[in-house]
Amino acid sequence: MAETVLETENLTMRFGGVVAADNVSFRLAARELRCLIGPNGAGKSTFFKCITGLLTPSDGRIFMRHEETTGWHPHEIASLGVGVKTQVPSVMDGLTVRENIWLAARRRHPVVEANRKTADMIERLELNAIAAADVGRLAHGERQQVELGIVAVGDPWLVLLDEPAAGMSAGDVERMVAIIRELNRSAAVIIVEHDMQFIRSIASTVTVFHQGSVLMEDHVDKVMSDETVRRVYLGKKG
Amino acid sequence: MRGNQWREYLWIVAVGVALIVALPSAIDTYTLTVLLVYAMLGLSLGLIWGFGGILCFGQAAFFGLGAYAYAISAINFGESTIPMLIAIIVPAAFAAILGAMMFYGRLADVYLGVITLVVTLIFYRFMNSTAGPEYMIGSARLGGFNGIPGFQTLNVPGYPDFYVWGDSLYYVVAVALLLVFLLVTWLLGSSFGRIAVGIRESETRMSLMGYDVRARKTVLFTVGAAIAGLSGAFFANWAEIVTPGLFSLPQSAEIIIWCIVGGLGTRIGPMVGAAGLSYLKFLLGQQSLVDNTLITGLILVLFVLFLPRGLVPAIVSVAGRVLTRRNRPSRRLRVRRAANG
Numbered sequence: 001m002a003e004t005v006l007e008t009e010n011l012t013m014r015f016g017g018v019v020a021a022d023n024v025s026f027r028l029a030a031r032e033l034r035c036l037i038g039p040n041g042a043g044k045s046t047f048f049k050c051i052t053g054l055l056t057p058s059d060g061r062i063f064m065r066h067e068e069t070t071g072w073h074p075h076e077i078a079s080l081g082v083g084v085k086t087q088v089p090s091v092m093d094g095l096t097v098r099e100n101i102w103l104a105a106r107r108r109h110p111v112v113e114a115n116r117k118t119a120d121m122i123e124r125l126e127l128n129a130i131a132a133a134d135v136g137r138l139a140h141g142e143r144q145q146v147e148l149g150i151v152a153v154g155d156p157w158l159v160l161l162d163e164p165a166a167g168m169s170a171g172d173v174e175r176m177v178a179i180i181r182e183l184n185r186s187a188a189v190i191i192v193e194h195d196m197q198f199i200r201s202i203a204s205t206v207t208v209f210h211q212g213s214v215l216m217e218d219h220v221d222k223v224m225s226d227e228t229v230r231r232v233y234l235g236k237k238g
Numbered sequence: 239m240r241g242n243q244w245r246e247y248l249w250i251v252a253v254g255v256a257l258i259v260a261l262p263s264a265i266d267t268y269t270l271t272v273l274l275v276y277a278m279l280g281l282s283l284g285l286i287w288g289f290g291g292i293l294c295f296g297q298a299a300f301f302g303l304g305a306y307a308y309a310i311s312a313i314n315f316g317e318s319t320i321p322m323l324i325a326i327i328v329p330a331a332f333a334a335i336l337g338a339m340m341f342y343g344r345l346a347d348v349y350l351g352v353i354t355l356v357v358t359l360i361f362y363r364f365m366n367s368t369a370g371p372e373y374m375i376g377s378a379r380l381g382g383f384n385g386i387p388g389f390q391t392l393n394v395p396g397y398p399d400f401y402v403w404g405d406s407l408y409y410v411v412a413v414a415l416l417l418v419f420l421l422v423t424w425l426l427g428s429s430f431g432r433i434a435v436g437i438r439e440s441e442t443r444m445s446l447m448g449y450d451v452r453a454r455k456t457v458l459f460t461v462g463a464a465i466a467g468l469s470g471a472f473f474a475n476w477a478e479i480v481t482p483g484l485f486s487l488p489q490s491a492e493i494i495i496w497c498i499v500g501g502l503g504t505r506i507g508p509m510v511g512a513a514g515l516s517y518l519k520f521l522l523g524q525q526s527l528v529d530n531t532l533i534t535g536l537i538l539v540l541f542v543l544f545l546p547r548g549l550v551p552a553i554v555s556v557a558g559r560v561l562t563r564r565n566r567p568s569r570r571l572r573v574r575r576a577a578n579g
């Protein structure tokens with residue numbers, strides 16, 4: 001097994017009386033691709049937010065590359081080399097595509113290097129035609145792509161994607177999968193997703209959340225055929 | 239990129255110098271001086287609000303602090319060079335502390351407005367209550383609602399007897415404003431400024447990129463306060479008296495109105511708004527037919543209704559449209575320049 005890049009130890013998050021994440025112990029190896037699934041309210045997003053520092057867990061510990069990051073601020077975690085894509089695209093609407101990506105590149109590189117990396121990333125994502133347009137004017141799929149560009153240009157070793165395929169057309173999803181695969185060559189990736197089609201197309205280990213804790217963790221095909229998972233999650237769809 | 243930047247600086251200096259020379263033939267220098275002081279104050283809020291997204295209701299606090307810091311230290315030092323520096327440092331230091339408290343305490347939006355407003359009012363109340371002889375700083379009496387008159391005004395550095403006043407004060411203030419404007423331009427073109435604008439657009443994204451939003455906002459807030467402090471010091475030199483009225487609610491509100499009317503997100507807008515509205519106020523002050531505040535209020539309402547982005551952005555977009563008709567290919571460039579203020 002490769003080096004562990006992310007580990008949580010009995011991670012628990014309580015909101016008042018509600019236990020949103022209950023004793024989650026989770027491990028992710030370097031360059032692994034992992035999908036988190038589960039019905040609404042299963043605790044995926046809470047877990048996700050605890051890792052990224054947007055929430056401070058009530059209990060338990062988080063380690064990244066063997067460094068404890070429990071209670072760190074999002075910018076400190078990001079500075080380690082962790083890229084995050086939020087559920088609702090979080091991009092700078094009033095700025096151009098180029099400026100959005102440049103700001104991400106500038107965090108880790110001096111200006112000249114940042115300029116070069118920005119140009120490369122725009123090339124790679126084929127965003128040339130819209131590079132000078134304000135992000136706020138773009139279509140949803142393009143905005144998602146810009147956000148992925150922001151994440152990718154930081155050369156992360158851990159990428160956290162919250163519902164990257166939400167609201168995207170089939171063609172967009174295909175491109176998204178290609179980008180994620182490329183990211184995955186150098187980084188471990190966690191994807192929180194509802195879209196089973198998308199998860200199948202990416203085919204990886206899946207962790208199933210249910211009522212705040214991990215129900216099961218296995219390869220996507222096994223998870224899909226599991227009775228319990230079908231009952232709690234896929235239920236109606238069969 | 240580099241070449242463009244130098245060209246921009248050159249343009250600013252050329253236009254600035256032309257204006258400095260030309261303006262006195264339209265308006266007397268005494269009035270002009272205070273208009274430029276207000277322009278600098280407007281620019282200070284325009285910087286932190288328009289580019290940093292920090293809506294500060296208390297820019298008047300830094301303005302007043304600068305004025306008071308100047309007056310008090312000028313009495314104590316008997317010359318003006320060090321007091322001018324103190325007038326920048328004191329508001330900046332105060333803003334750094336206040337800003338750190340607010341930004342590290344994760345206060346945002348309306349709370350930030352409330353706190354900065356309350357701080358201004360505390361200064362106002364406090365300064366009003368310092369009439370007694372026990373309120374002394376060094377040999378300067380704070381003077382309560384009467385304010386502090388009779389301090390040493392601006393002199394040539396090293397020569398306390400050579401006063402800078404009248405026309406010379408106008409030129410000094412004008413050149414200072416030009417330098418501040420160049421500084422703001424440089425700042426906004428630098429990584430620091432671009433990151434500040436990024437933070438205005440999305441704090442979440444910027445912190446997920448790894449930027450420490452709190453620290454950066456505090457620094458920007460401090461820079462804004464330093465500029466406001468400098469303008470306060472010039473105001474003190476112009477008025478030759480400082481009073482608690484500098485901290486008053488109307489003063490605070492006015493700065494915000496300047497920015498809205500002139501145009502947020504531009505550098506020139508808040509300056510034009512400040513100087514323009516102040517001049518209008520000055521002209522209206524010479525007649526007694528209509529009330530001054532009524533007109534200011536009316537202008538604000540009309541702008542919010544019909545030109546919500548402010549005067550300068552509106553002019554730029556109209557000019558852009560006219561130019562497009564003549565010359566299509568250059569439009570993109572112009573619009574982009576306009577967007578950058």
